[in-house]
Structure formats: C-alpha cells, structure tokens
Amino acid sequence: MKINLSQMVRYHDGQITSRSLSKKLGLSNPIMIYSLDKGETISSENSLRTKIIQVLDGRLEVALADKTAQILSKQDLMVIQKNQTHAFKAIQRSQFLQIEL
Template sequence: MTETKLALASLVPYRDYQIASRSLARRLGITLPLAVYAMAAGETISTETASRTRLLQCLDGVLTVDFTDHSTTVESGTLLVIPAGTPHALRAAQPCKFMQIESEERDDLH
C-alpha cells in the first residue's frame, strides 16, 4: 500500500448557511468513523451523545462545544477529546472546519 496525503481543510468547502461534511473512512480503507466538516458562521449541530470517544481537531476558525454544564472553544490546530457518553453540541460563531474521529471501543476497559 502506498502512503496517502490529504489537505484536510480543502476537502470540504464552506457553503453559506450550511454544514458540509465528507466521510473519509472508505477512501482511506479504515473502519473508524472519520469525517471533515465545514460549518458556516451561525450554524449548529444539536446535542448528541456518542457511544465512542470523539476526537475533534479544529482545522480552521474556532469551534465552540457546549456541554451540559459549560462550553469550551477549540481553535485551529487544537484537538479536543470528548469521552464516550458525554452529551455535547457544536456551534460556529465564525466559519469553522474540523475533523472528527471516533475511537474504537476497547474491551479491556470494561
């Protein structure tokens, strides 16, 4: 197999008043969910709770993550780890691009 390089921020364009996304798992031949998102300013993703730990890597702009009891911002170049089972919502006060990876569950932790 040959190596693959991806310019992540250029894979998904900004679209006015929309959230665009692109799944990369199939393209890369991996089983873990991996996607890149572009959120226009003012867009949100409503509260959800994932069964897997999520890694959010901000690629451009600033992403705000709202938890039940607080909010945090994720700037470009920063990685945020959201543990499995943690309710969270996403919002972009300005245009924002990020990559989301979901971890594989480990049996040895139970």
C-alpha cells in the same frame, strides 16, 4: 495515503457540509470532516465511541451536558468521552476533523 483536509469540504453560506473519510483512508472507525458557516450548529448528540475533535480553521464552541463550553481555535484538539452529550456552534466559519475511537 496523503490527503489535503482543507480541500475535502468547502464552506457554503448558511450551511453545514460534511464528508466521511473512512473509506477513502481504508479505515473502519468513523472519521468525518465538517465545514460550518458562522452561526451554524450541530445539535446535542452523544456517541458510543470516544471522539477526538481537531479544529482546522475558525473558532468552534463545544457545549457539554454539564453546561460547560470550550471555545476551540485553529489547531486546538479536544477529547469528548463516549456517552458525553455535546453540541457544536461555529463562532466563525469553522472546519473540524472528528475521529471516533
């Protein structure tokens, strides 16, 4: 199945939008696509699964529990290990794909 990720979620001023792709792709693992307006944040969380984050558009800050932060740009990929606390902040309007393994 082919899908165009850039058309799955749209930007909205001052908002975060997201969509689950798991059912559409017929997969059991959580796969989400997010769209964040500039300055929007997703607060600290951790997961029982390892996450792969791929930035599709914009610039995204990923803050980790050890007080380090990575700035990801379009086409950058990052692995967040299971049980690692992390948070997201859109430096620019950003879209990213999150795959949980």
